[in-house]
Every structure is written in structure tokens, then in C-alpha cells.
Amino acid sequence: MSKRKMKLRPSTFNHYLQVEGGNTLVFNKMHGSVAILSDADFSALENVGIDQCDERSQEFLSSGFAVSSDVDEFRIAQEKYDYNRATNARLSITIETTQSCNLACPFCYQNKNRETDYVLDENLDWLGEYVREAINSGDRSIELVDLGIIGGEPLLQKERVLEIVQAIRKRAESEGVGFESGLDTNGVYLTKEVVREFSRINLPLSERHGHDVSRVQKNGKGSYQQILDALHSCRDELNCGTQLNIKYIVNKRNAEGYQSVYADLDRIGLNNYQLSLYNTLNYNFNYGESARGLDARTYSNLFIDFLRFKFDNGIKISEFPFPAFMTCRAYLPLNIKIDAKGRLLRCNSDNDPFSNSAHFSPLDLVQSENLNKGFSPFENESCGKCSNVGICGGELLCKMNPEITNLSACDFLEYDLDDYLTFFAENYPNKPEAFSINGW
Numbered sequence: 001m002s003k004r005k006m007k008l009r010p011s012t013f014n015h016y017l018q019v020e021g022g023n024t025l026v027f028n029k030m031h032g033s034v035a036i037l038s039d040a041d042f043s044a045l046e047n048v049g050i051d052q053c054d055e056r057s058q059e060f061l062s063s064g065f066a067v068s069s070d071v072d073e074f075r076i077a078q079e080k081y082d083y084n085r086a087t088n089a090r091l092s093i094t095i096e097t098t099q100s101c102n103l104a105c106p107f108c109y110q111n112k113n114r115e116t117d118y119v120l121d122e123n124l125d126w127l128g129e130y131v132r133e134a135i136n137s138g139d140r141s142i143e144l145v146d147l148g149i150i151g152g153e154p155l156l157q158k159e160r161v162l163e164i165v166q167a168i169r170k171r172a173e174s175e176g177v178g179f180e181s182g183l184d185t186n187g188v189y190l191t192k193e194v195v196r197e198f199s200r201i202n203l204p205l206s207e208r209h210g211h212d213v214s215r216v217q218k219n220g221k222g223s224y225q226q227i228l229d230a231l232h233s234c235r236d237e238l239n240c241g242t243q244l245n246i247k248y249i250v251n252k253r254n255a256e257g258y259q260s261v262y263a264d265l266d267r268i269g270l271n272n273y274q275l276s277l278y279n280t281l282n283y284n285f286n287y288g289e290s291a292r293g294l295d296a297r298t299y300s301n302l303f304i305d306f307l308r309f310k311f312d313n314g315i316k317i318s319e320f321p322f323p324a325f326m327t328c329r330a331y332l333p334l335n336i337k338i339d340a341k342g343r344l345l346r347c348n349s350d351n352d353p354f355s356n357s358a359h360f361s362p363l364d365l366v367q368s369e370n371l372n373k374g375f376s377p378f379e380n381e382s383c384g385k386c387s388n389v390g391i392c393g394g395e396l397l398c399k400m401n402p403e404i405t406n407l408s409a410c411d412f413l414e415y416d417l418d419d420y421l422t423f424f425a426e427n428y429p430n431k432p433e434a435f436s437i438n439g440w
Contacts (some may be wrong), residue, residue, distance in 0.1 A: 007069040008048045013077075013323075014065060015422065017418050019425045022346045027421055028071065028388050031064035033320045060348055074330075077376045080325035083378065085332060087439065089143035091134055091177075093127065093168070093331040094337035094348060095119060097161060098152040103186055104218045118157060123342045124164060128171045130362035134334045135175045137366045144178035145171075150348060152340075155189035165197045184348075186215065187227035195237040203227070204247045207257025208264075232268040238373075244273035251293060255302055259309060274318070275322075278307055279414065296411065303415040304423050311427055316436040321408055321413055321420065323390030325378065 013030035024042040027034050028323045037045065043055055048066045057079025060066035067073060097119045101108075109138060135142045154161050165181050172179040180199040187203040195201060205211060205227060212222020231238070238244050246257050246265070255411065265273060279299045294302065309315050329335045330347030337345040343353035344365075380383035386392070391413070413420075428435055 008061070008066045009069045010045055010048060011064055011067050013390075015417065016420075017425075018325055019422060025421055025425050026065055027321075029321075029323050029390055030063040030077065032320075033065065034062040034421075034428075035063065035065070036429070039164075065088065066193070074378075074389075075327065078376065078384065079339050080390070081327070081376050083380065084324075084326045086140055086214050088326070089141055090329075090334055091131070091142045091144070092146045092148065092152060092332070092335040093131065095124075095127065095164060096146040096150050096152070096284040096337065096339040097157055098340050100422065101151060101153040101157055101186070101219065102156060102188060103153070103215055103220055103223060103258075104216050107214065112340055116333070118160070119164075119338070119340050123338055124167065126342075127349040128167060130365065131168065131171050132175060133362045133366045135177060135332065139333050139366070142177055144180060147179070147181045148184070148348075151183070153186055153189070154183060155185055155194065158189060158191070160193060161189055162194070162197055167178050167393045186223065187230055188217075188223055190227075190230040190234055192234050193239050195234045195242050198242055201238070202245045202247065204249050204251075206248050206254045206299050207260045210251070210254030210257060213253070227266060228268060228293040230272060231265070239272045241272075245268065246275040247278050248274055249278045250299065250302065255298075257292060258306060259413075262313075262315075268350060276323060277414065297416075299414070300416040300419050304419050306344050307420075307423055310433070311434050314434075317437045319392050319414075320424075320435070321417060322437060325372060325390045328342055331376075345351060 003217070006401055011028055011030060012201055015029055017025045017027070017028045019025045019036060022039065023038075024037045024038060026042075026045070027033065041056065044100055045060055045065055048057065048060060049187070053073075057066065077407050100118075105319050107145075131145055135145075139286065143166065149164065161183070169179045170322070181197065182200040182202060183194070183198045184202045187201075187205070190201070190203075197263055203222070204215065208222075208224045211224040215223050231244075246261065248261060257276065262275065265275075279293055279327070293299075307317055307319065335346070339345065339353070341356075345353050377392070378391055380395060382391070383394045388410075
């Protein structure tokens with residue numbers, strides 16, 4: 001019996017780019033598939049019709065470049081989001097232990113509302129009970145509690161921070177789930193004891209001069225060398241497990257300086273870290289003249305230069321616009337942030353509390369309509385009909401900064417997509433081992 005033939009069409013999620021040699025690069029934003037097509041292959045894809053079961057048609061189908069003509073791809077995209085949201089097994093809890101800080105960075109958004117509050121015992125007790133109720137709520141199957149500690153500068157209360165991590169870890173273990181933890185810190189007070197308690201450490205570091213101008217201590221001195229010394233003292237712990245994430249926050253003064261940070265980190269013997277670029281202009285709530293961010297075109301050019309630097313120096317390239325079909329943690333059911341005043345929010349970028357821990361018992365909050373029950377970009381009509389929906393994530397809180405008038409929710413990539421794909425086409429075929437891409 002012959003196989004029933006079906007009518008095919010090119011995927012709505014295909015993105016096309018002319019590349020060297022007159023070929024066409026096709027990137028499918030549903031599956032993350034990439035191919036460089038000859039004129040003949042591109043013509044075959046453009047004019048795909050009845051599937052003749054030939055090898056080329058089957059490759060188009062398996063990669064997602066071609067689909068059955070009766071397939072509703074946006075329905076499939078929504079199903080992917082709904083499935084990933086329902087099956088995400090990570091419960092993210094963020095604690096802002098204080099807004100106090102040992103630095104006096106002139107651009108910091110918290111300078112406008114800097115408080116000296118410290119998280120209270122009753123808030124921590126409340127949070128421990130909330131973790132238990134969330135795990136047992138049945139809203140989604142929780143297999144891991146991911147605790148994030150932020151400030152201000154959390155390590156102004158080092159012992160307190162260690163106590164919090166140990167308490168939430170104990171709670172997770174008592175409920176039979178895994179535990180991970182992350183710390184956002186400026187790095188000045190980092191110690192071996194602290195590093196051992198965390199799965200990951202996140203800190204900002206830019207080239208020495210620019211860093212010392214923008215991340216200044218209250219006595220007027222810079223902080224770069226202190227941070228480098230602290231990292232050096234924790235070298236063995238960082239190299240043996242705890243992931244160090246360096247945020248190189250770019251502005252007009254330091255755009256070309258990331259090479260010197262790599263050199264300094266290599267000189268002190270660090271080999272287990274990830275350095276990522278962030279554009280000041282689009283970095284959450286930084287604002288004003290002191291931010292001095294790069295325009296989108298300049299930043300995209302810089303980002304591609306950064307990738308070339310990594311490629312040339314044997315540093316794995318993990319940046320790739322892979323369609324995860326997942327919103328950020330702020331829009332997943334049960335994830336919350338509690339600030340130093342005991343107020344409840346959705347994530348680091350949320351400055352609009354939806355409640356206070358004093359107003360609800362943990363069980364009541366889990367069952368309450370006040371608690372975020374999840375979000376899908378398909379709730380927004382324009383997002384739900386955009387082929388970038390799997391990569392973008394929708395109109396997230398961190399894309400809604402009222403201080404920046406030209407910040408668009410559609411600026412979902414740190415670089416121009418065509419710039420990246422051109423770089424990818426030039427380098428991946430000859431050296432695929434230089435890339436480490438989640439999802440492949």
C-alpha cells in the first residue's frame with residue numbers, strides 16, 4: 001500500500017538570510033534548526049508542494065523548514081509554552097535581604113529608594129512554610145527549589161545569608177526535592193565560606209578604570225582590585241563547582257575592555273566562569289546620563305566582536321537564539337520574591353508588590369488569586385502571532401522600564417539576528433566544537 005502524500009508548505013517560522021557564495025541560510029524559529037541551502041535546495045523549499053517522500057523533502061520536514069499545509073504552527077507554539085509552563089519543576093524563590101550597600105554607584109536604580117531594612121526572622125519563617133505549601137500544592141510538580149539571594153549587598157550580613165541558605169536547603173531536603181542557590185553580590189566581601197554554600201555567584205565586573213569610576217566605594221576609592229583579590233582567595237572553590245557568572249555591563253567608556261577582564265581572571269587562575277555582555281541601556285532599571293548605554297546598532301556590532309574574540313581564543317560560545325518557548329521565572333506559577341520589608345513581588349525587576357507576607361498565611365497565598373498563576377505571551381494578541389514568540393518570551397517586566405522611552409519589548413535579543421547568523425554561518429561549519437548550544 002502506497003503512503004498517502006500530503007501537501008507541504010514552508011514554515012511560517014523560517015528566517016532567511018543571504019550568505020557568502022550566493023547561498024541562503026535558513027533558521028527555523030520553532031525548532032532552532034539551521035541550514036545553508038544552495039540555490040537548488042532553496043528553490044525546492046520555496047516551491048515545496050506535494051511530499052514525494054524524497055530525501056530532501058523528508059529533511060525539510062524533520063528540521064521543521066517545511067510543514068503540512070494544514071498545520072496551525074501558532075497553536076503548536078502555544079502548546080509548547082503551555083506544556084513547558086505546566087511541567088517546569090523548578091520553584092524559584094528570591095530573597096532581597098537588604099537594600100543597604102557598601103558601594104555608592106552613581107547609576108544604581110536603588111539610590112532613589114535606598115532603605116536600611118534587613119529581612120526579619122518572621123519573614124524567613126513565613127518563606128520556609130511557603131516553600132512547603134508550594135511544593136505540595138499540586139499546581140505543578142516541584143522537583144527543585146532554586147533560591148536567589150539579592151540586595152543591596154547581601155554580604156553586609158554574611159552570617160545571616162548563610163543561615164538563610166542553610167534553612168531553605170533543609171526545608172527542600174525535608175520535602176524530598178533538590179536545592180540550588182545563587183547569590184547576586186558586588187564581590188567585595190566574597191569569601192570561601194560563602195562560595196561553598198552557593199551553586200552560582202553572579203557579580204558585575206568591567207575593565208579596571210571604568211569599573212572604579214562607576215562602582216565606587218563610599219570613601220571614593222574604586223572596588224576592582226578588592227573584587228579581584230576576593231575572587232583570587234576563592235579560586236579553588238570557584239574552579240571546583242560553584243559557577244561564577246561575570247556581568248560585563250557595557251557603556252560608552254568601557255566597550256572595548258572585556259579582553260582585559262578575561263586576562264585578569266586568567267591571571268589569578270580562574271577557569272570555571274562565564275563572562276556575558278549586558279548593554280547598560282537595556283539593563284533593567286539603570287537610567288539617565290550616567291548609564292551612557294550604546295545604541296542598538298553599536299551594541300550589536302560590539303557583541304559580534306565579542307563572539308569573535310571568544311572564538312579566536314578558544315572560549316566556548318553558548319550564545320544562540322534557541323527557541324525555548326518558556327517565559328522567565330517571574331511568569332511561572334508559585335515563583336515569588338520577598339523583599340527586605342516583607343513585601344511580595346514576582347521577580348528582581350518587579351517594583352510593584354502584589355501583597356505582604358503579613359497579609360496571608362503561606363497556604364492562603366498558594367490558594368489565593370493574588371498569587372501569579374502563570375503567564376503566556378499568547379495572552380497578548382500581537383505576541384501570539386509573532387514568529388519570534390519562542391525566542392522572545394513576551395512582554396516581560398524587565399522590558400517595561402518607564403525610565404527608558406525607547407525600550408521595546410520586541411528588543412528581545414542582545415544582537416541583530418542577521419549579524420549573529422552571518423557569524424554562525426562563517427564559523428560553525430569549520431569548527432562546531434567552538435559552540436556549546438543548549439537544545440542541540
